[in-house]
Amino acid sequence: ICAPDTTTCQTIDHVVVDTGSVGLRILASVLNPGMIAALPQQKDDSANPVAECLAFVDGYAFGSVRFVDFKIGGEAVANMPMQIIGDGDRFAAVPASCSAGGGTRLAAVKDIGGNGILGIGVTTTDCGTRCTVTGGSPAAAYYDCPPTGCVNIIARAATTIAPFQQLPNPVAAMAVDNNGSIISLPAVPDSGARTLTGTLYFGIGTQTNNALGAATVVTTSSSAAGSAGLFTVVYKAASLTNSFIDSGSNSYFFTDSAITACADTNLKGYYCPPTPLSLALVIQGRNGTNATVALPLFDAKPLLLGANAAVPGIGADPTATASLKPVPRSFDLGLPFFFGRNVYIGIEGRAAGTATGPFFAF
Incomplete structure (x- = not known):
């Protein structure tokens, strides 16, 4: 800057x-x-x-x-x-x-x-x-x-060109490559990794290296609906209509009383299943697209207390942690969701090939 x-x-x-x-x-x-x-x-x-x-x-x-x-x-x-x-x-x-x-x-x-x-x-x-x-x-x-x-x-005006008032999405404000971005991260071993190197691409379908390709496009709620970026996750027959993909969350955040919670008071809210689990989810876009995914869930204790910075498949119950303000009826697909995937973030109102934001794709 x-x-x-x-x-x-x-x-x-x-x-x-x-x-x-x-x-x-x-x-x-x-x-x-x-x-x-x-x-x-x-x-x-x-x-x-x-x-x-x-x-x-x-x-x-x-x-x-x-x-x-x-x-x-x-x-x-x-x-x-x-x-x-x-x-x-x-x-x-x-x-x-x-x-x-x-x-x-x-x-x-x-x-x-x-x-x-x-x-x-x-x-x-x-x-x-x-x-x-x-x-x-x-x-x-x-x-x-x-x-x-x-x-x-x-009041502050919502513009993506100068003179700005609200903080713009830095990608939307770029002269080119301004319709979205892609986060590409490699898979992480079950035991975690000390370091992880990936790529953040600007633009979707604007350059030879950022094509949307065959990714599954899941459209989300729009700003007109009051809160953009939300879709539905069906988990154990529950429709969680305020779900989202969030690279800023270090874990999956969802509520499931059937999964063993960590006994360690320093890990309050985290899940510590005695054996790894596979969480079956259906991600439903506002466009009617359904994507079935299986997410691994590991015992959080050895992963969080170890020396590795990139830890796969750990989860926590946001309602069990006083410092969090949980989003009702949500499944927060945090950073572990990005491991081993290309995740596309389509900006609202911007065309990206045959898709128009807001959407996520993977």
């Missing part, structure tokens, strides 16, 4: 790639002081700086909105708004309406597992029409921040 039209730049490593959110968010603690000072603040019609609160399943992130020239993998977006999580000064105090949703404040590397979040989900902006009116939405809200602090929730 660079301060717009300058050579004041900083390369940020260890950024979480998240298909469950949208927008670039970097922790203030990992930015050089000079870098933060060089980034122009987004301001509202009253010339006050703007901040954002975004809710995640495990908490919320609050911080200022600033402009950067963004570069990744040969792609670039000029003058793009991003969030600085945990920014100081007038942004230090979190508004009560932001923290009221519950969960933990995400403000440090240990909270998010990285130096920032690259949200490349299925929408073009992080809040869409829900934030184009004063009051925001339960998931995201933009704040007017005079010197006395951030209190009032304001």
